[in-house]
Amino acid sequence: MGSLRILVGCKRVIDYAVRIRVKPDKKGVITDGIKHSLNPFDEIAVEEAVRLKEKKLAADICAVSIGPQACQETLRTALAMGADRAIHVEVDDKTYQTLQPIHVSKILAKLAADEKIDLVIVGKQAIDDDSNSTAQMTAAFLGWPQATNASKVEPDGAGSVTVTREVDGGLETIKCKTPAVVSADLRLNEPRYATLPNIMKAKKKAIDKKKPSDLGVDVSPRIEILSVEEPPKRESGAKVESVDDLLTKLKGLGRI
């Protein structure tokens, strides 16, 4: 009872420090040759899973990534941090362009059922699409409780987990029965540096490969990307001399 089996979602995204550029055909952003890394919120999810294992509350951590071949590098990062095994659900580049949380959550739900998972932990959102939907949809498909935007995760080792959530009004603490889905927020933890020896060991670990069809999930596109554009350039502001001027200006612009 005390030893949870954890599934962690690991999305490969463009590195947070990279300057994003739109492709000339305006159908997406440039990803060729650009530095990618593990989605920071997913990294926090992996870290939490590893900490739970260190506290002996988790028995097995399985990292999963959905996408093209390069996702294997993302899985190696998770393995180096302490995940026990990894599953790569392979999707070709073209399909990847239109892969949405609805597809991902179906895949995660199927894997959670197959792998007899007790706790699914994912990042609250990916830094490329900011969808903030995968955890929620996965829980719905599984019919499991969901605890999103978690800043604290405390399994009691007896079939429940207490989660502190960061919400607009402050902090909300809920208790739900496992199996459950949790999504990690920024302040849940600070991920460790993987040690060099672990990075090297991770290179040799086997990664299980699957296809969406193996899991009975249809990943055909449900959306069509019409265009991708840069946000409008910031225009220069205007200076005013006094508060009265400010109020007049704002009224004139219809802002108040």
Place this chain on the structure above:
Amino acid sequence: MAYQFSLNEFRPHMREWDQNEWLPIDKLRKSAELGFGGLYTPTEKGGTGLSRLDTSIVIEALAQGCVSTTALLSIHNMVVAMIAHFGNDDQMHAFIPDLVSMKKIGAYCLTEPNAGSDAANLETRAQKVKDYYILNGTKSFISGGGESHVFLVMCRTGGVGAKGISCLMVEKGSEGLSFGHKESKMGWNSQPTRQVILEDCKVPARNLLGSEGIGFNIAMSGINGGRVNIASCSLGGAQWALEETLRYTCDRKQFGQPIADFQNTRFELATMASELLSCRLAVRMAAKAMDDKQSGSDTNDSHIPVSSLCAMSKFLATDRCHNIIDRCLQLFGGYGYLKDYPIQQLLRDTRVHRILEGTNEIMKVIIAKDLIDKHIESHISRNFTKTTSNNGLPNDKSSEHLKEHTSAAYSS
């Protein structure tokens, strides 16, 4: 990972370490927890077991946070690797664990006031008396001097020249071991540099590394890797300098446009980026050649001796990268001169790379020796052989012809 570590742990503090001349031992130990204390020491001996190529990549990444601290880390790594390679089981047991965890820091002591480039003529004497060696002499410019714990001291046990030199491990706190004042330097300020003074210093005979007379070999085997490491530090410094300069020139406007729009700026940046690439490739090639030699594979198709490759890459990278950083400083204009910006520190820190671990002039001596004195024809090019095989002869036959021809020319 090394890059992230360096960005988070080194870069925010490098200015303060430089100004306060502070050795960040806590950060070094933190890095050791991640495996940075024994990078290319084999795993069977307690190290991280990276290849020289991976080590070079790691060091280049770390140097982008603080060149000076990374350089000390690389020297420490060189010392650990030397002990792991030449030490017997007892010595490894006694020293390696603490060194790999950086509980103890290693120092390399070859240079003396009268023996710099002329290292083989060092004067520090080691007299064997029963179970001890009594050491007398002075070592200068020792990185980590005063703070380090394990000193690899090259000393004379036998006659003149290289063959009379042995390598002894001297521990901090030994009777007769003292240090000079802390040198006041242009850069590398996060590492203390001191003279190591040996006055009837008693060292247990079991601290002899290898055997008597191979000390110079030990020193030179270590320094080949050390040269690739120092070159990698220079690469890291230049890489960061280039990135900062890109950011600055795109930001800074003069005459109504970013200075990155001016052709001079663009050409300078392009040239520097290209030069950096070529240096990096030279360093990686030397690192790979060291790995190949270690594993016994013969993919070194340039047939340039490993020691020459290391010398070439050290000379090229330290020289070119310092020059790149200098030109980056120029592009920063007045701001480049201010300590508020890291460029001047990168310039000061990398300047010494052209001098230590063998001056670049000595690098040229080594390269010339292999090139000219040892007549290694394939230095010149294998392509030379291929282009002349147009007379229908199968390749191997024509290359025989050429070899006969050229060796005849040389011997006449």
